Amino acid sequence: MVALPRALNTTAVRLSALFVLLFGVCALLIIVYMSAMAANFVIRETRGAVDAEIAELSAVFNRGGLRALVRDIDRRSRRPGAFVYLVSDGRGRPLAGNIADLQPGVLEYSGWIGRPFNYSRVGDRQPLAEMGENAPRAVAHVMQFPNGLRIIVGRDLGDPIRFRSVVQRSVGLALGVMALGALLIWYFVGRRALRRIDAVAAASDSIIAGDLSQRLPMSGTSDEFDRLSTSLNQMLGRIEKLNDGLREVSDSIAHDLKTPLTRLRNRAEDAIRTGKSEDDYREALHGMLGEADNMIAIFNAMLLISRVEAGYTKFTPAPVDLGEIAADLCELYEPVVEDAGGTIINKVEPGLTVQGNRELIGQAVTNLLDNAAKYGLTKGKQIKLEARKTADHVTLSVIDSGEGISPEDRDRVLERFVRLDSSRSTGEMARGSGLGLSLVSAIMRQHNGRVDLEDAKPGLMANLVFPVAKSGETAN
């Protein structure tokens, strides 16, 4: 359970609070404005009604004189309704009408009284003085006659006032409910956000603690949290892969360079101990030079791979004729393969071009041919180069007739420093650094392509798969 104060301290809650506050202020302004407008409207309407009543009454007066008027007012007073009437003499004594008492000063006035005044009706149980706030209110027109007679025609405001208070109460209630709802929403939204963030923070903590295989949790709703988690998880995946690669490489470096270093040292030691003539020393030094060259070759290959993988190796892609490369390199390897008792067959037609760098592709093909010449002549005596082109890909294949590589090892051999046991035992000290295929793989990745290893039954079929260059597209 997330504590309330923390839940209230989230961005989501702060944002929604701000919105509710703004909304409330606007709602209040609207209420004030609306009630003012409504009051105005009610007064204007009332005045209209009062004026119409006065017009009727003045018609009665014109026809029947004062007597008829008073009689008519008396009759009208008895009818139920919102109109109020009072006819009083010069001393203020009521002669007719339904007003029992009036706020002082009203009778002295002449003309329209727009400000509501208090009054009491005939038949009210309480006198006006005791009613206080509950006294009915009205607006009215006061007419003074020369003989001191005064006639008040007005209209009670009870209904409009009640209506207004009902509106105000309900708007207030609505605002209250809204505020309560907002509080609840704050709480739940904040708590939910916090819960997600707490989960992410917990996962991050264990990642920081060193468990790079941890991933941020996902709710599966693909909301913004999930999108963020997805990106972060992809980043973590990349980091984990790099980290694994780094660890693997440093382990392998330790292992693979230790062997030639030890040999180097042994040779030196051996020469010092048993060397008798200058020729002995020279011989030992030549051997050591060979070991050193071997190590430099390993380092260079490693450097090239990491450069290619990190994308540092910038080159301007140009059309590269795979047919020409195949022909050149077959010719280069022919004597080696023939000496090993095999034949090399090139079936790649000239003119088959891909976008890329001739040197890098040449290096990749060389590495494949080198592997084929070393390990690919055990079951048959043939190494074959083929190429095919589809709508999307150009594939150059080097097919040997050796033991092949078992399916479970095929991905592994593309990694750095992986040498299959068979190849470790085959080469005496061999220049096999375990980097050949991973360099091929890195080069192909830089050409937006890939290396596929297949079973050639028997033998290994290594495919360099290049994307077909669309015009204007670069390999980099």
Next chain:
Amino acid sequence: MSSPPVGKAAATGFPSRPLPPFLIYRSAVAMKILIIEDDRPSADYLKKALSEAGHGADIANDGETGHAMAQDGTYDALIVDRMLPEKNGLAIISELRDAGDRTPALILSALGEVDDRVTGLRAGGDDYLTKPYAFSELLARLETLQRRGNAADAETTYSVGDLVLNRLSRDVKRGDQPIVLQPREFRLLEYLMRNAERVVTRTMLLEHVWDYHFDPQTNVIDVHISRLRSKIEKGFDKPLLHTVRGAGYVMRE
């Protein structure tokens, strides 16, 4: 040049780096070399190794000094590091070239990017070597650079002993006996003979005969050489194509 027995100089000179025997007799074509390199230990090592091979060397530790010294024009070849304080190696070379100075220049670089070689050669460098390099490789390349300066390209025939190669008719003869070579074998022999008396490395052969600039794997070049050797030496007494251990090959009588 005769072939005196292997001298003592190699063993007593620089114990950690025995020079292949053939390199000791280079003094007849001694070169004066300017090393422009800011890393003093490497520069000193180079100078010492070059002097053991019979060449004189001066050192400049920064680009400006190097440029000024190179302008004197008394050097047979320049070894220029690419990354230098004051002025970078490529700028030095291209300014020298603009001023009409054609002194052969070998660029040393720790960069080794795929396009670096191209930019280096475009700036006017004559050859390009990536660190770490073997000294034998550097020496071999340096000496063929000087050969290039000697305008060997203009010659129509190359000969080593009784072996004669005609570049125009593409005939190869040893004594009176014609030798039939495959096109690639011809180019291999042509390159070796053009640089007769100079060691050429496997990498140089892959570069000039096959036009690829990476380290040749295992023994591919060796097998080509041994085939060529059997064609030009079989049935003759005198070997002409010699293997230099730890370095490469040399054509000499």
